[in-house]
Amino acid sequence: MSEQNRTESEPGTAGPIIAIENLGKKFVVGKTEVYALRNISLTIEKGEIFGIIGRSGAGKSTLVRCINMLEPPTEGRVLFEGRDMGALSKAELNIVRRSMGMIFQQFNLLMQRTALDNVCFPLELSGMSRETARKRAMEMLDLVGLSARAKAYPSQLSGGQKQRVAIARALAPSPKALLCDEATSALDPETTDSILALIRQINREMGITAVVITHEMDVIEKICHKVAIISKGVIAETGRVNQVFFHPKSDIARRLVVPEALHPDKMVVDHLYRLIFDGQSSYEPVLANLILACGQPVNVMYASTRDIGGTAFGQMVLQFPDDPAARQKILDYAAENLIYIEEFSRV
């Protein structure tokens, strides 16, 4: 089966907006040096949603904070629209930061300001007049669907609403990029989906480039065009999301595309294979036809439907028979019928 093309127009054809070159970050804690990031090089194209995924402590937050110099890198550099962020003066940096909005897991709203005044905040910083700022802030609240709660304080809002206010605040100064550090990790699944949909809408309608940090493959699959997998401070793999999903090259990527319970340290079963097929066709015919055609029993270990960039895919993990000839028969059948299949037990 070939890689699915995206239905929307291809973003990222306008050239890079963020270029990370051989970036490293060393923390000195007492007398010991900790490398949080090593030799990171990434290019983020204008208009794309770029996901960065990794486990806790992998260095995701450090990386995103290096992009806007909240954390100055100790090696390498970050170019934003071709300008070296590390070479800017404090005042210049503050101006460039206005073109990169940032949202956080904990929302980080000003607790003593109303929703509206929170959105006004970045506009006040740049010296916009009070009336103009309020007007712009109202538009932004409208965009995120919260104009009715303009006068509410953050303590009176739900988590999802707080994140919407934070997004409105990040968008108010008309940024070119939006940096999202685990923006949905504090939210329930439904709210997560609505926030992700909002980020995608902003990306499509306003052409804002988004860098999305997460530890959940779901988030990457739902909205990202490209993904970088980061592990222990280095990039393990990077590419288009469907490419990484179909042909994960690194161990860590292979682990990310299936649930934890199937990881080899949790499961001691031989001859596991991963099957991917068009999610529009239901599971039964695919599996039933395979079994009927090959006359071989298979054991279903896992089956799910994945939503990758808005297209549904079926994914199954199957245990094949011990007999090599029998296995080959199944593989041949899959190849004939354009079912994408790969051995999985070696993860």
Added chain:
Amino acid sequence: MFNEALVELLWEGTVDTIYMTLVSTFFSYVFGMVMAMVLVITRSDGIRPQPVVFRVLDVLVNLTRSFPFLILMIAVIPFTRWVVGTTIGNNATVVPLVIAAAPFVARLIEQSLLEVDKGVIEAAQSMGASTWQILWKVYLPEARPSLINGSAIAATTILGYSAMSGAVGGGGLGKLAIMYGYNRYQTDIMFATVVLLIVIVQVLQSFGDWATRKSDKRNG
């Protein structure tokens, strides 16, 4: 025994005490605020780390705080004379009060400012806020309830100091208590001044609590 002259005396003492307390609190707050801001932004995880500045100010604040107030008051007499031209009376009391209270107030304010969520500071930095903007638009407003609470604590502590200053030439209720209660054994006057001091503290504290609650938007 509570004749008109005495009532008059107590009234004047009360007014003097309140005057000294408020004026001293105001100036301690101004100096304390400057010190607290410098401490908060220059600490190692602050927005403008300056280890040397931080250490020096930190030690200075601790040193001043460890001076017993009565000794400090005597020690700064020459300075007091230079500032207000005299060493007795209300205004002369304000000088040592401010010197003694400012470092204490600086610590109170520092604590309040440090309670502000680091994430919010970071968000402001990510939006391109300058150091001043972070101080004025984030630290101070976000810490407001805690700052108000702290200023009530500061005022009551300074009230206590001002009463103590009665022993070495200060005015107000402290002077009355010492003059009549201690030197002339008029326990009724001493008792009256104590009651008045308690009432002032209660009023200050209740007002502080009320204003703190009123200004805090975190509880809906």
